[in-house]
Each structure stands twice: as C-alpha cells, then as structure tokens.
Amino acid sequence: MSQSVGKALQILGRLGDGPATLDELAGALGVHKTTVLRLLRTLADEHFVFRDSGHRYHLGARIHELSSRGLDQREVRSIAAPHLAAFNREHRHTTHLSELIGPEIVYIDKLESHDNVRMASRIGLRAPVHSTAAGKVLVADLPAAELAGVLASVSFAPATANTITDADAFHAELGRVRAQGWGHDREENERSVNCIAAPVRDASGRAVAAVSVSVPNIVLTDERLLELLPSLLAVTERVSRECGWRPIIDSSRGRPA
Template sequence: MSQSLSRALTILVSLGEDSQSLDQLANQLGVHKSTVLRLLQTMEAQRFVTHDSQHRYMLGSRLFELANRTLEQRDVRTLARPHLTALNAATKQTIHLATYESGEAIYIDKFDATESVRMYSRIGRPAPLHCTAVGKVLVSARPRAEWPSIAEQIDYRPFTEHTIRTPESYLRELEKVAAQGFAEDHEEHESFVNCIGVPVHDGTGAVVAAVSMSVPDMLLEHDQVLAELPRVRATAEAISAELGWTPSQVTITTKGRP
C-alpha cells in the first residue's frame, strides 16, 4: 500500500471517531501539517471529507453514499440462508423468507418441514397480503399513508373461514402488527396451519424482508407456535445484523417499489 493511501485511510478512520483539526491529524500521522493539508484538500475535492468554519475536518457526503450502496448491494437471501437453515433444523418446521416487490409479498426462500406436511407455498410465488404473516409484516412496514390504497386493492379471497375479508379489518390488523412487531396467520391461509412472521431490517433500519415459521396444529397448538416467537425473532435479528442493522436503530419503512 502506498504511503499516501495509508495516510488517507488513517485520516478517514480518525474522522470516523470525531472531527479533527489539522494539527491533531498531523500529530496522529507524525508528519508536517503541509503533508496532511494536501491529502485533505484532495479528499475534500472528492467529498470524502469536509470542514467547518473553525477548520475542523469531518467525514464528507461521499462516504455516506458509498455506505448506503454497500448495504443495498448485500444479498438478503444469501446472508439469510445459514440462519434460516439453523432455524429449520432447530424447529423442524417450514421456514419462509419473503420480500415486498411491486405491490406483492414474494417468497424468495423456503425450507420445508422435516417432520410434517409440506406447505403450499413456493419460491417466486406471491404470498397473499391479507392472510399470511409475511404479507402482513411487509405491508405494516410500508408508510402508513400507503395502507389504505393497498388495503383497497387486495382481492380478499377467503382461503379459510378465518381469512380477513374487508379493507377495514385488514387495516385494524396492520395497526396490531405494527404495534406488536410481529404478525400471525391463525389458520387464515391454510386450514389447521398457524404461522408467525417477523421483520428483517437493513443497515438503514428499513424492513427489507420477513421471516416466518409455519406449523400444522396437529404438531403444535396455536399457543405453542407463539412460544417459538423469540427463536424466530432472534433469527431475523441475526440476519438484520448481517445487513448492518443494530437493535438500537429506529425502524423505518420497507424498501421496494409500491
């Protein structure tokens, strides 16, 4: 690595901790101020650093752009696979990963149950927004101003006697999901199947996917499925951490095209 590049990287790391004066940076690098100033001027021209009226230097906007692009380029399906595999092995139940694309919840990965019947779902197939846990999670994370129009556009097909059938009921369900941080499909999509779903966040706090676990009630009763929520949530949080999210961040809306 060239000496100039090494010094520039050291400056960026230092400014990532706090703003610094020219003197402080020169002391850290052990070089003359003129040497540091030339590096800073070059980096400022490319928006990697900037300075205020007191001539204290700080990170520039170009780094924020690069950081966001890095987060966006991380493939949630690839990063999620090891965690979903572990959840599937631990629970032996059907595990789904879904994202919100062009107004639909799309299954992008699935792990079939190892000791029970297979679910109807399939990778690449849309999940009904009104009666699946992943659909409810993903829509509830959309901006609230979008909820009414999404609710009005849904075809409320009654898959079972428990399926939500009106926009008004669906909007109430979204409020509940947003408040509690997870969603249920209580025999709404498939008879005798209960499902819980939780959000996956990226480094900006946006909800980019949903993880769910589905279980026939012949294996676990509804309350027993709910008891697995901490395990499913821990899996989603582990995936979120891979995407750069930390639990202290404020959650914002889903990414994806409305």
C-alpha cells in the same frame, strides 16, 4: 436504447410501485394511451404484465420467474440462509423468507419441515398480504401513502373462513403487528395451518423481508407455535444486523424500540 424498449422498461418500473390503469401509466410516461396500450399488449403476451378485472395492470408471472432465477444473487437471501438453516434444524418446521411485491408476498427461500407433512408453498410462489403473517409484517412497515396504494389493490378475498376480509379490520390488525413487532396468521391463508412472521430490516430500518414459520395443527397447536417467537425474533434480529440494521435502544425498557 430503443425508445420502445425504454418505454416498456418504464412501464415495468412504474408497476413495480403498484398496479396502475392505462390512464395512469400514460400520464406517468408522458405518452399517448395508444402507445402505452401497444406496449402493454406486447408485455402481456410475454406474461410480463397482466390486467385484472378492474382494468388495472400488474407485474406478471414472467417477472417473478426471472426474479426467482436471480434469487441467489439477492443479498438478503444470502445473508439469511445460514441463520434460517440453523433455525430450521433446531425447530424442524417449514421456514420461509419473503419479500413484498405490490399487494402480494413472494417466497424467495423455503426450508422444508422435518416431519412427513409438506406444505404446498415453493420458492417464487406469491401469496396475498392480507391472509399471511409475512404479508402483514411487510405492509405494516410501509409509510402511510405507500400502504394506502398497496391496500387499494388488495381484494380481501377469503382464503379460509378465518381470513380478514374487511379493510378496517385489516388496518386494526396492522396496528397490532406494529405494536408487537411480529405477525400472526391463524388459519387465515390455509385451513389448519398457523404461521408467525417477523421482519428483516436493512441499514435504513426498513423491513426488506420477513421470516416466517408455518405449522399444521396436526403437528403443533397455535399455542405451541407461539412458543417459537423468541427464537424467531432472535433470528430476524441477527439477519437484520448483518444487513446493516442497528436498533435504537429504548432505555426505559432496555430493549430495541
């Protein structure tokens, strides 16, 4: 393999763990900054990376485009597909399957609602973790050190008047998500749209994806949306079991811990 290609792939692999500065990338690769900068410029020209206003590099749109083309090969998407289809047929609302990439989620599957209201989301689209139910679910499951790295890259920009824009408030929200086992977006990412989400776990117990259902207020109130929680949690448990997850039963409560 060409040495330059190898170094470029190392850069992409490092950015897969989260954004990084030029100095951090040079240190991780053990090469001079000028070499890394040359590779970064080439990768940026092809949209494999981009640099934010804080001079930190992120994975770019080309990575997500290639990722979306390989979605049918993703095991969790294939496993989840029939379960999401059944859920969508029963409840008739927009249903997403998402994964975490750095400080954002990426929609890896979407089933449209059965009414005349369509949401702007699409497969391959990214959304912030701090304003989405799926994002809350996925980052709440991260180990403390990994969570700190992800949140260091979150701008907490307001998408609506309800968006959580304070890091401490978001940490408190994540505590609620961990305690209840699901996430809630109360018109935080889109005005007049509420969402609930729950995690899909693999054999290790790690949350590898999130299933969410999103509904505009004109179709269903937030209170009525919460009535779908039992069905949503049943779906994510079934998908998780097919992904190899086996819950630890809390004998004092007779349900998964």
